[in-house]
Amino acid sequence: MTKKNSSTDILIVEDEAPIARLMEIHLQRAGFSTKTCANGRKACTLLEENHYQLMLLDRMIPGLRGLDLLRWLRKQEALKILPVIMVTALAQTEERIRGLNEGADDYLPKPFEPDELVARVQALLRRSSHQVIQQQKSTIDVNKDAMEARVNGERLDLRPLEFKLLRRLMKKPGKVRSRQYLLDHVWGINAFVEERTVDVTIKRLRKTLEKYGLGECIVTVRGSGYRFDEKPHT
Amino acid sequence: MTKKNSSTDILIVEDEAPIARLMEIHLQRAGFSTKTCANGRKACTLLEENHYQLMLLDRMIPGLRGLDLLRWLRKQEALKILPVIMVTALAQTEERIRGLNEGADDYLPKPFEPDELVARVQALLRRSSHQVIQQQKSTIDVNKDAMEARVNGERLDLRPLEFKLLRRLMKKPGKVRSRQYLLDHVWGINAFVEERTVDVTIKRLRKTLEKYGLGECIVTVRGSGYRFDEKPHT
DNA sequence: AAAAACTTGTCACATAGTTGTCATATTTTC
DNA sequence: GAAAATATGACAACTATGTGACAAGTTTTT
Incomplete structure (x- = not known):
């Protein structure tokens, strides 16, 4: 299997x-x-x-x-x-x-x-069409064409939404993205979805990343949103 | 760690x-x-x-x-x-x-x-998106993008409100800001909050800064408000 | 076409972090 | 030393986020 x-x-x-x-x-x-x-x-x-x-x-x-x-x-x-x-x-x-x-x-x-x-x-x-980031000892490679993300060559099993979310956050590591921003750019400007939905999707994304020791990558910035950290352990 | x-x-x-x-x-x-x-x-x-x-x-x-x-x-x-x-x-x-x-x-x-x-x-x-200030022997760097402040590269653990307050004060070092001014600009024009609340938040901010020997940075100007000092005289 | 598998939005509850206020202490001013 | 201004600690209310469950909608299988 x-x-x-x-x-x-x-x-x-x-x-x-x-x-x-x-x-x-x-x-x-x-x-x-x-x-x-x-x-x-x-x-x-x-x-x-x-x-x-x-x-x-x-x-x-x-x-x-x-x-x-x-x-x-x-x-x-x-x-x-x-x-x-x-x-x-x-x-x-x-x-x-x-x-x-x-x-x-x-x-x-x-x-x-x-x-x-x-x-x-x-x-x-x-x-x-890749985004590659060196994360501590792991290489994260997000390939837009193939719609797949890999950590050290191993494929992450991500839902489409999670994939887009990860991509968006990785686009500018270190920058905090508000829930509204993420809704607009990941879900699309006309999607009528609750802000809290972002939390849940972040949660799901994190769960997958955790399997690769990358659970800390996505940082919650209380009151502001989320951020992809290139060098965690802040 | x-x-x-x-x-x-x-x-x-x-x-x-x-x-x-x-x-x-x-x-x-x-x-x-x-x-x-x-x-x-x-x-x-x-x-x-x-x-x-x-x-x-x-x-x-x-x-x-x-x-x-x-x-x-x-x-x-x-x-x-x-x-x-x-x-x-x-x-x-x-x-x-x-x-x-x-x-x-x-x-x-x-x-x-x-x-x-x-x-x-x-x-x-x-x-x-940075605000950088040389403070005696320390460099204070407030990064709005990442929503984080660092002293000599070490991250400060600030509450959102404290962060905004620090930012506001650092925006014009040396300038005294009245409580009302700070309420309007940090809390927002329509927040109905007591003026004394500013004191408490200043206190909390100072407490964190103290850990880095920067307790004197924020100076009380009796009768007027608070001021961020670039070169504290203590 | 029905069944199975998957994705995703929402809700509800749990948890944790933030902040306003008050009461009291301390400092400053005159 | 009294009055005024500010500092400080404690606390309770509030707010934001984490998380599991579930249902509705989709897609894939059979």
């Missing part, structure tokens, strides 16, 4: 095995699931047959040069919006700009800091 | 390590918490990954020129309101105006006086 969670899938296209392994380790530790492949041709196949959230693409791969793969990718209807981070040792501005021009969404110079790798992946996902 | 409070986070983007260190020391001494990074690329990542209250941005950083970073920043939905102080050796009016045009909120010429640095940071935060 315990279904394997697919989580946020990242395709790593990198021929140097140790580097690929390093990437995998750190991304997995951050809650992503990864798939590695070592050459461009295989990558195409994988991309066509599976759905990934993001690709890390080494510029220097055998079979098809990184840029060629990228160029091909951007011509595919189904893939052209896939976020791509180009990985390359060529840190020169010129090369970088070229990569970006070709359709890479971001760029990671090699050698890289593991932290930077993870941070860039998170940032890029956020720029897509 | 007693975790270090994150307080008001400031991102310092500065490649000259000694200068960055200097900034850090003084800002931390003033009660802010800081994060330093030395290049523009890393800064983008950090900005996307975390939430800062303010950024100090050197104009001459490697990787991405300060102005480019700023321009990028202002295009990001989530970041466009981040207060930015541009730090630059180019004190010429022309350059300064250009920086401001690009979206810097303030400007700090290099070399700078540490005091000026802190003062500008506080002033700028004050212009955002």
Whole structure:
């Protein structure tokens, strides 16, 4: 019954095995699931047959040069919006700009800091329809497209309303949102619903978050509303 | 359990390590918490990954020129309101105006006086939803967004009314506010409450402030009302 | 199409936190 | 030292929030 969670899938296209392994380790530790492949041709196949959230693409791969793969990718209807981070040792501005021009969404110079790798992946996902927040030791990833939220890659079972509520609160962590504000933005401006309903939905959302040790994320601000705290234990 | 409070986070983007260190020391001494990074690329990542209250941005950083970073920043939905102080050796009016045009909120010429640095940071935060006051050796930071007040980064446990009262008094330090004025502005014009009630709430507010050695901040002006003193003379 | 499963709004009660007032103490002013 | 103003502690009323239950409405299964 315990279904394997697919989580946020990242395709790593990198021929140097140790580097690929390093990437995998750190991304997995951050809650992503990864798939590695070592050459461009295989990558195409994988991309066509599976759905990934993001690709890390080494510029220097055998079979098809990184840029060629990228160029091909951007011509595919189904893939052209896939976020791509180009990985390359060529840190020169010129090369970088070229990569970006070709359709890479971001760029990671090699050698890289593991932290930077993870941070860039998170940032890029956020720029897509994700909201990613590092919460203490957990990564919360809210994907609007898929209408799903994940904590360290594990999917949260949220009702649609709860999902929207979480999203809204995460939009500006630290900012207190009044019940009225939440009603307007989550339920919609013309929904005629009692303010107290917000409390109940918050409660339900919290209950789920609690399972992941994130019960403290949503803070009640007495007399004002609720707030998503990025760093609890205030 | 007693975790270090994150307080008001400031991102310092500065490649000259000694200068960055200097900034850090003084800002931390003033009660802010800081994060330093030395290049523009890393800064983008950090900005996307975390939430800062303010950024100090050197104009001459490697990787991405300060102005480019700023321009990028202002295009990001989530970041466009981040207060930015541009730090630059180019004190010429022309350059300064250009920086401001690009979206810097303030400007700090290099070399700078540490005091000026802190003062500008506080002033700028004050212009955002923060009210920051230097009180003897403590920094009081009242954040309206988060509905919380901090002294040297440590959170004050204030009741809503006390919070509003503190805010109101801090709005114009040194100015005496009559009980009636406070009733009108804190309790609201139509609240029918005794004037003496103000005394009690002041008392309660003072009690909390005392824990941080700030009991003298709120001065009673006999016959007139109360006043928030920026530099208590006791 | 009926049944089952799920979502969500509301209510009612429990709990907890806030605040106004009063009575009394203390300080200040003259 | 008396009068006036303010400080302070206690308390009770009040208000806001948490929480479980339930019903009405939806969607999914069968």
